[in-house]
Ligand SMILES: O=P(O)(O)OC[C@H]1O[C@H](OP(=O)(O)OP(=O)(O)O)[C@H](O)[C@@H]1O
């Protein structure tokens with residue numbers, strides 16, 4: 617046993633690696649049909665969306681362009697600051713494009729409502745949102761995804777891109793942390 621294994625900090629596994637794999641395949645097939653003949657621009661919202669985007673786009677059998685936006689609003693805690701900061705903007709022009717925004721989670725909805733407003737202002741032709749996780753109990757902004765992998769309960773979840781204080785993103789599953797991990801801070 618490793619002395620610093622991440623797994624010992626996890627109280628419950630909510631979504632297994634196998635369930636995530638199956639969902640990426642299902643959503644990827646659906647998106648392939650929806651965007652057939654369109655060459656969409658897939659926008660990964662860093663850093664959380666990285667594992668989901670990487671797995672999802674490999675199940676899309678059509679031409680798709682990839683770009684990334686790095687935004688942050690959580691700092692080191694478990695509550696949104698309410699202020700969305702652009703850390704890295706897109707390299708691609710959005711005007712006239714069919715956008716597929718890829719997220720790991722919609723919680724308060726503040727990140728995505730900020731991005732959707734920005735991309736409308738930049739004159740995207742269409743905007744779709746796909747999120748691996750949806751946490752409806754956290755919502756303060758009126759926004760919903762076009763495609764949702766899984767609904768999660770009112771708990772701070774980590775793994776498969778989602779962090780607590782920049783850790784746990786590389787867990788292959790989605791889990792809930794033990795309370796003592798937050799309390800140590
Ligand atoms: O719906 P919201 O309440 O806005 O929360 C969702 C966003 O918060 C997290 O990102 P974060 O800003 O922590 O940056 P990260 O992706 O680099 O972890 C998560 O990856 C989503 O992008």
Ligand SMILES: [Mg+2]
Pocket residue numbers: 661662663664665687
């Ligand atoms: Mg994020």
